[in-house]
Amino acid sequence: MTAGRASVKDVALRAGVSVGTVSNVLNRPDAVTERTREKVEQAMAELNFHRNASARQLRAGVSHTVGVIVMDVGNPFYTELARGIEDRLATVDHTLILCSSDDDPVREERFLKLFAEQGVRGVLVTPMSSTAPRLGDLRRLGIPSVLMDSSRNTQHPSVGVDHISGGRQAITHLLAQGHRRILYLAGPSDLQQTRHRLRGAIEAIQAAGLDAGDVLQVTNLPSLSANEGQRGLIEALDGPGPRPTAIFAMNDIVALGAMRELRVRGLSIPSDMAVVGYDDLYFAAELMTPLSSVRQPMRQLGWAAADLLLTDQPHDLFEPELIVRASSDFAR
């Protein structure tokens, strides 16, 4: 067994055929006699042959991998999303490269550059504000892309969840519970999710005949971690103005941090402060106070994103659903 990998040439030599025939066995088995094919296949087995993906792609010009950039792989929301993507890609024998931008444009750029160099089949991104122009560069290279978790957007193919509806559902619920002063622990204001949920919140408040400025207090967090959620809440509680009676958190991780701070201060949930999260992660129901949360169809979202990319379709939009638990409802 020689060191290093065997090439088609080695296989051809051993099987006593030409390289073209080996390639045919690999790519169009029908165009080859049964006997020849068996000889070649045996030679491949004996040499432990693996086709060289670089050479293959260089010549063929097409790749079988898709690049995926999510905001934070540590957040189960995004890994579920990735699973949905992977499921769809597996149906056409493609694979994915999963990267985490960590909300950092530099990292995002690094990965997009990597994808361009790799010549991936396509790119799926949960976009940040700086994303769009770079995607144009990719398209010019012939690499299509789909935005994920972005609402319908005529500029670019995208899948998303109707976060306006999500925000509306959450706030409508909190208003119905009697809350009139609500803290929105939001993400960066340049995130579309942040803005859409805000819009939904405002719609809900206005629909109730109230003034959004009176009811809603917004704190934009630079990143969506538990620590940031806690810090954001501290800032809001220690700041001037009346204390809110309810929190609408950008996601369950942020809600987790906020609830931690509430516990530190001895504030009880939901009597002193109600909390509604977003994403409905698998542990939401098991937290110290079971967390109300706006559920997103994570896997479907991923599947749809990959599907759009592969079938070259423009948009897909899903509907979120509020799950009410004890953190925002006395009765539970």
Added chain:
Amino acid sequence: MTAGRASVKDVALRAGVSVGTVSNVLNRPDAVTERTREKVEQAMAELNFHRNASARQLRAGVSHTVGVIVMDVGNPFYTELARGIEDRLATVDHTLILCSSDDDPVREERFLKLFAEQGVRGVLVTPMSSTAPRLGDLRRLGIPSVLMDSSRNTQHPSVGVDHISGGRQAITHLLAQGHRRILYLAGPSDLQQTRHRLRGAIEAIQAAGLDAGDVLQVTNLPSLSANEGQRGLIEALDGPGPRPTAIFAMNDIVALGAMRELRVRGLSIPSDMAVVGYDDLYFAAELMTPLSSVRQPMRQLGWAAADLLLTDQPHDLFEPELIVRASSDFAR
């Protein structure tokens, strides 16, 4: 702007130099006159040039990506591990392909084959029982690999955590709390982690002068999800024999499922049943009953794994640490 990508040839043409010079600008900038370099760099910018990774790797024979297979990307333990890996790889400008085997040998094989074809620089795996021989195939192709979360093992480079110690710490603690009948919600028995923690548990029991057979009851779960944890507990509680007074769970997700079932049955934690998990995931302290858990240095583990691969070293072993919370301690 032509469709498709620009090649070194295009750049050379536009800059009025040869392709060799363009390559030099890319790979040995010092071997090129400042003036020439600037011309070339400008041409690259104008053409939106990205070097073709396939061609590059085909010729150079070395890859800058590392393949990583973890058991379950949905588990934050593994994403933290991946972050550690990525951090180390970034220091040498490498990237990783992250895959989830889902405990499925078929999936694992698919990914390893992919890695072989891609000619990755190396492979990092959280091994299952079927893993080892396939890694031999890879080595024959010149692809090194490192086992992750596997204790010291003379056969193969590996990083790991001393799970014997982890099991010992957990059980020693439970025994000290007075428990004499402990349910070990274990993983598949062919996982080294499963066996080592069992061994540690037995050591702890014997060190206390007790009989392991009397004290320990083991349920092997086929997979490590919350649902499986719940099902495993149901099975154990509904089975014959005395009811345990404490649970040692294979990881925090399993513990989550078990605690869910305890709640369904109205059993209180820790008075009716104490629980100790493993991994100390970020939400462990925020659960309905804060969960005691054996903490692992996830990032360091990942960093070390990548480091061993890059520097060609054999082993690295870390020490876990039990974090005691209310789920196993009245006093908290």
Added chain:
DNA sequence: ACGGAATCATGAATCGATTCATGGTACGCC
């Protein structure tokens, strides 16, 4: 048994970046 069609196998050309032996150029020194 022979011509012609159909079926297979062949191998040179190709993809794009890298390498390295070779050829030029510029500069310093006597």
Added chain:
DNA sequence: GGCGTACCATGAATCGATTCATGATTCCGT
């Protein structure tokens, strides 16, 4: 001014799989 030495740029060869025009073989009917 001529020669030698660094210093740079050159471009053909190379990596391995694929493609396709071409050549070889088989097989059929008559």
